[in-house]
Amino acid sequence: MLLVGIGGKQVFVRSSEIKEILRPKPLTPVPMGPDHMIGLANIHGQIVCVIDAGSVTSLPPCHKKVTPHTRFLLLRHAVMHVGIWVDEVSKIQQVDHSLLAIADNNGESISHIEVEGVRSELLHCNALLHEV
Template sequence: MLPTQALQEPAGDAGGEVVLERMALFVVGEHRFGVGIDRIREIIPARPYTPLPGSGSHVCGLINLRGRIVTVVDLGARLHLPPASANPDHSIVIVEHRGKLAGLAVEEVSRIVNVDPAALADAADSLRALRIDRSYLRGVGEVDGEVFVAVDPDEVISPILSA
């Protein structure tokens, strides 16, 4: 489970105080994505899925997480990228969505970073070559020379859990 202390940290600058958001960065295909750790309940290793008949190819299936049934979405497939769940050593990022738990299958969780949410650039121009629905994205950021796309887990999961 990710540490929950100090989800946001103030950092001073000349113009005032900037509130940084802690984000978990993870890998899907050749791309880096991030989700605010305040949205993440825990990160677990891959486990067998129970298929969900009639669901799209972006739904891995269901898992039992300590007695709770969790729907897992393959973030790669959902974003029209190679499926993250194709990697047998992938991870599942458990997020809370409207009082329910849901999972995002990702290839690898790489690190936790501090990001200025105001510094996230508009994702539309940066990701023109990808066929990603822009409503899934919060923006594009860069930390230590590593470019990543900030994902809104509610937008990724909502159409699936409400269907």
């Protein structure tokens, strides 16, 4: 699991749902695009839509200001080319698979898991893509 910061909140993301972690690239704004779309980026010759996960979930919106800690998480998907703007990548943490099975039961893009005695949020990227 990857622990990332979005809008000042620490959230877990499954590393299996992430194709690549990148430093921010220049973004082209999309006039009259949806609120969750921050812009388009050319990444390895592929046009990628970079979104703010906080705009379509209960998470706070990302800061949208590039810092040395800002990263794009390119999502692993067969058809869509989408990246999530995160304000920071904090760490990689091992999480028991039984906790993940419990967290998967709700079908929403955000669920809760308890990691090391702390209740944390888990962002389900595949469910998130169905909401955008």
